[in-house]
Amino acid sequence: MTITINHYLIVSFLLFAIGFAGVLVRRNFLTILMSVELMLNAVNLNLIAFSRRLSDLTGQVFSVFVITIAAGEAAIGLALTISYFRQRKTLDVDEARSLQG
């Protein structure tokens, strides 16, 4: 089986689409955060594949940066989850209709 860059693009497109669908479709705050992580991971897959295709290490360095951003995003998102749960006693994002704290 010969794998080219196109196979990588298709897999990462599907992973990104699944994450995107998760953000749109789910109501649970935590699952939405997990779907965002899936999307970031799909981008990493693309970066690594192009890095190999072009024999350039920059893609690998950038995916390390993407992982850093994902870690920060997870920390902030989970802190928001906890403070949201304290206020509303639920994780349903549809309950968040007002700006009042």
Added chain:
Amino acid sequence: MTDGALLTGTAGWLFVIFAALALGSAIAVVAARNPVHSALFLLLSFVIVAAIFILQQAEFVGAVQMLVYAGGIMVLFLFVVMLVNPGVTSVGKSFQKQFDVALVLLPVFLLPFLYILGTEKLPDVASRPDAFRMVGTKIAGNTEAVAWVLFRDYLVPFEVASVFLLVAMVGAVVLGRRSLEKMD
């Protein structure tokens, strides 16, 4: 390797297996109604994607993926899931019905992707098998090579990333604590 093939033979079949497993566990993340199951499937997906990275000679990024994602982020996620413990919700409360929006968005994203996939030609770059191992002129490991690029060409973004992590940490602490008035 001349015609743009990234993997051949057994490695190619390994990629197919890993890709199928990663996509399956990603679907399970979105479809599972219990957040604990979602988190565990997400962990599985991260580990499999790390395996795909290692297939692509990106050993350092694969290791970082395992340590940061599978080790750090997922532990954080599981802690929060156990802390708030929302339990299993019914299908009607788990999913939104936005099929009309999805039907519009699907061609909007899929058609340009397929068009570019079919027409775009990448430049023919001479494949260098040791490109991910070269430090200067001698051959070392992938970690040394990544560090060589990171600390020479991307030193400023690296420092900015450390400031970003500090800001994220302070923000998480401020958001996560109880307010002083409510504690009294």
